[in-house]
Amino acid sequence: MTADEFRKHAHVLxxxxxxxxxxxxxxxxxxxxxxxxxxxQIPDSPxxxxxxxxxxxxxxxxxxxxxxxxxxxxxxxxxxxxxxxPPSVLAEMxxxxxxxxxxxxxxxxxxxxxxEKMMIWLRDMIKLPGQFEGVIQDSASTATLAAIISAxxxxxxxxxxxxxxxxxxxxxxxxxxxTHSSVEKAVKICGIGKKNLVKVPVRDDxxxxxxxxxxxxxxxxxxxxxxxxxxxxxxxxxxxxxxxVRAIGEICKAHGxxxxxxxxxxxxxxxxxxxxxxxxxxxxxxxxVFNPHKWMFTNFDCTAYFVRDAGSLIKTFEILPxxxxxxxxxxxxxxxxxxxxxxxxxxxxKLWSVIRSYGTEGLQTIVRNHISIxxxxxxxxxxxxxxxxxAPVVVSVVCFRYIPTGCSEEEINSINEKLNHxxxxxxxxxxxxxxxxxxxxxxxxxxxxxxxIGHVTKAWELIKNTARSIR
Ligand SMILES: *Cc1c(COP(=O)(O)O)cnc(C)c1O
Numbered sequence: 001m002t003a004d005e006f007r008k009h010a011h012v013l014x015x016x017x018x019x020x021x022x023x024x025x026x027x028x029x030x031x032x033x034x035x036x037x038x039x040x041q042i043p044d045s046p047x048x049x050x051x052x053x054x055x056x057x058x059x060x061x062x063x064x065x066x067x068x069x070x071x072x073x074x075x076x077x078x079x080x081x082x083x084x085x086p087p088s089v090l091a092e093m094x095x096x097x098x099x100x101x102x103x104x105x106x107x108x109x110x111x112x113x114x115x116e117k118m119m120i121w122l123r124d125m126i127k128l129p130g131q132f133e134g135v136i137q138d139s140a141s142t143a144t145l146a147a148i149i150s151a152x153x154x155x156x157x158x159x160x161x162x163x164x165x166x167x168x169x170x171x172x173x174x175x176x177x178x179t180h181s182s183v184e185k186a187v188k189i190c191g192i193g194k195k196n197l198v199k200v201p202v203r204d205d206x207x208x209x210x211x212x213x214x215x216x217x218x219x220x221x222x223x224x225x226x227x228x229x230x231x232x233x234x235x236x237x238x239x240x241x242x243x244x245v246r247a248i249g250e251i252c253k254a255h256g257x258x259x260x261x262x263x264x265x266x267x268x269x270x271x272x273x274x275x276x277x278x279x280x281x282x283x284x285x286x287x288x289v290f291n292p293h294k295w296m297f298t299n300f301d302c303t304a305y306f307v308r309d310a311g312s313l314i315k316t317f318e319i320l321p322x323x324x325x326x327x328x329x330x331x332x333x334x335x336x337x338x339x340x341x342x343x344x345x346x347x348x349x350k351l352w353s354v355i356r357s358y359g360t361e362g363l364q365t366i367v368r369n370h371i372s373i374x375x376x377x378x379x380x381x382x383x384x385x386x387x388x389x390x391a392p393v394v395v396s397v398v399c400f401r402y403i404p405t406g407c408s409e410e411e412i413n414s415i416n417e418k419l420n421h422x423x424x425x426x427x428x429x430x431x432x433x434x435x436x437x438x439x440x441x442x443x444x445x446x447x448x449x450x451x452x453i454g455h456v457t458k459a460w461e462l463i464k465n466t467a468r469s470i471r
Contacts (some may be wrong), residue, residue, distance in 0.1 A: 001053065009053045016057075017089065021072070028427025029073040031066065038067040069430070074450040075459060078424075078432040080237070080265045083449040084299035087357035091350040092299060102344045104324065105332035112333050115348035122304050122351070125360055126270035126290070129282055133310040135338040136302060136347045140264040141182035143289040143305035144231070146313070146339045148173060148186040150287065151229035151258030153316045161316065165191035171228040172220050174198045176208035176243065178236040180262060192228070205392050206239045206436070208232055210247035217255055229258040234278050235266025238434040238443070239391035239399050242266070242278050249284025261288045264303075265447075268295035269371065269395050271364055287313075295370075295396075295447050296363065298354045302347045305339070313338055366449070370396045373446040373456050380460055386468070390436045396447040401439060402467040413440040419467050426466075429459045 001009075041063045071082050102111035119134030137143045152160055156168045171192050175183045177199045187197045198220070200212045217227045230252050232243040245261060252259040267290025269275040288306045292298040307313045318337040326334075336342045355363070378393040381400050391399040401416045417440050420433050434443050442463075446456055 005053070009057075012057070021086065024070055024073050025075070027065075027068075027070050027073065029070050029075050029430040030078075030424050030427060031069045032425075032427060033067045038063060072449065073430075074448050074452065074455045075429040076448045077444040077446065077451075077459065078430045080294050080445060081447050081449070082293060082300045083295060083297050083447070085297035085354060085357075085449055087353040088297060088299045088350045091353035095346045095349050098346060100346045102346050103336040103342050104326060104334040105328055106326045108346065109332070111344075111346045111348060112335060114352060115335065116333055118348045118351045118355075119304065119306070121355060122292070123306060126267060127276060127279065127282075128285075128288060128306055129308070132288070132306040132308055134304055134306040135313075135333075135335055136344075136351075137289075137305045137339050138301045138303060138341070140180075140262065140289050140291050140303050141185060142340055143287075143303050144180075144182045144260065144262060145186040145189060146305065146317070147231075147258070147260040147287040147289070147307075148183070148192070148229055149190045150307070150313055150316045151260065152190055152192060154258060154312060155226055155228040158315060160191070169224075169226045170196060172196050172198055172217075172225045173229045173231070174200055174213055174216060174227070174257075175231040176200050176202050176233070176236075178202050178206050178208075178238050178241055179231055179233055180237050180264070183231050183262070196225075202241070206236060206241035208243035208248060210244055210251060213248060214251050217251060217257075221255075227255055227257050229260060231260045231262055234261060234263035235269075235395060237265070238436065240266050240394050240397040241391070242394055244281070245279065245285065246281025249281040253284055258286045259284050261285050263288065263290040265291065265294050266395050267291070267304075268367055271360065272368060272371075275395070292351060292354070295367065296354065297358070297366070297449050298350045301345075302350055310338070370447045370451065373451065373453050374398050376453060377444065377446060377456050377460060384464065387464075390439060390441045396445055398444045398446070399434065399436060399441045400444070401441050402470075404467075404470075409438070413438075415467075415470055416440045416442060418470060419463075422466050422470070423463060426462070428462055 070076060072084060100108040100111055102108045105112040115136055123132050123134055152171060155171055160168050173187050173192055173196060175197065184194060184197055188194050198216050200216055201209055203209045220227055230248055232245055232248045234242055249259055270279055286308050289303060291303050293300040293302040314337045317339060335344055374393055374396045378389055378398050381387045381389055386403055387400055388403050389400050402419055403412055404415065407415065420431060420442055424430055432443050434441050
């Protein structure tokens with residue numbers, strides 16, 4: 001493809017992209033295709049000769065688009081959002097065009113230095129202490145893996161990295177029953193082992209119970225285990241419960257445990273002064289992760305990982321083969337030593353574009369609006385006798401269910417499951433679910449970039465009408 005051909009196709013694409021942003025609400029939010037429907041339309045072998053981009057674009061429209069679930073649809077209320085925004089997409093175009101691989105400073109100094117500065121901006125926006133340094137990772141899962149490996153190295157005096165896990169006494173990691181599954185994945189990968197992950201019970205509001213944590217640590221010490229790390233969550237995946245960071249941090253401090261905070265979704269709310277209470281106890285935190293690719297309008301992937309002591313992160317991950325030796329080593333940040341992958345995309349440019357385009361006040365306005373929409377929705381739900389809220393509504397997640405009279409708990413569960421499927425199959429809205437104390441709960445997240453109170457008003461009417469028509 002020549003530069004002229006590229007220019008021609010790119011103009012067509014940009015028109016398509018802007019059109020998509022304008023009309024995304026016209027698509028069914030959740031893809032309606034059956035398994036195999038897309039696969040069977042793609043040829044079994046690649047073309048031998050060059051094909052035109054126009055043909056690709058045609059197939060993209062005809063074959064691919066029906067199999068897309070529209071995460072940028074304002075009626076996407078499922079999971080947690082993976083929000084994008086026009087300034088993020090524009091930056092992504094530049095990133096792809098430069099095609100830089102930013103593994104070390106020398107392979108694109110601007111990428112390393114912009115990343116360093118963006119991490120300072122984000123750190124100050126969410127008000128982590130000034131000694132924290134940050135790095136962009138591909139996902140919160142990877143960042144949490146880095147945290148748990150760092151905790152393992154600290155607990156073993158950096159022996160495990162060189163000698164393997166056999167020489168290390170049994171390490172224990174603690175989280176709550178509501179903690180994200182990425183913690184379990186990390187303890188499996190890093191050799192600590194799933195059976196050494198202690199899932200501590202939660203309190204009535206689904207937050208980590210520090211009293212139970214203390215009991216678990218004491219019991220493990222008596223048994224001769226080495227407590228190593230605690231993962232606290234600011235905004236659990238099920239209900240966005242906020243774990244008490246200070247109470248957990250005091251226990252960590254008393255026993256020399258690493259405190260990792262997973263704020264993947266709700267971390268963005270820390271840019272609001274009225275949500276800074278979630279970070280009380282910040283002085284105890286060793287590492288902290290949140291996802292601008294969830295609720296800060298920066299398209300996937302972009303995870304911000306912060307550590308109190310960058311030196312121990314680097315000591316855990318650094319490698320120095322001959323071909324990566326440079327004259328600037330030690331004077332600049334070579335981010336390949338700050339996590340798992342060697343190769344890295346130029347993700348800082350997206351953050352720069354998004355933060356400058358909205359301004360911190362612009363970001364605050366949107367996030368605040370999402371939170372107020374959730375509380376408005378919770379209010380409407382609580383006014384109906386045949387619906388109930390199942391967990392405190394803290395930020396932008398509302399967990400609720402339909403409770404028709406005269407039904408057993410079992411029947412109520414199956415009615416709500418059916419309700420969820422009916423709503424999602426309608427293509428009008430997309431919700432996901434969780435189970436809370438045995439109760440099947442609908443889970444509605446009002447945090448898509450473009451969601452408004454108008455969308456949620458209509459969605460709530462649809463939910464009520466659909467529920468009451470089930471019999
Ligand atoms: C989404 C989420 C994760 C996983 O995020 P990825 O970036 O997809 O790995 C981890 N923890 C919490 C609390 C989450 O909400």
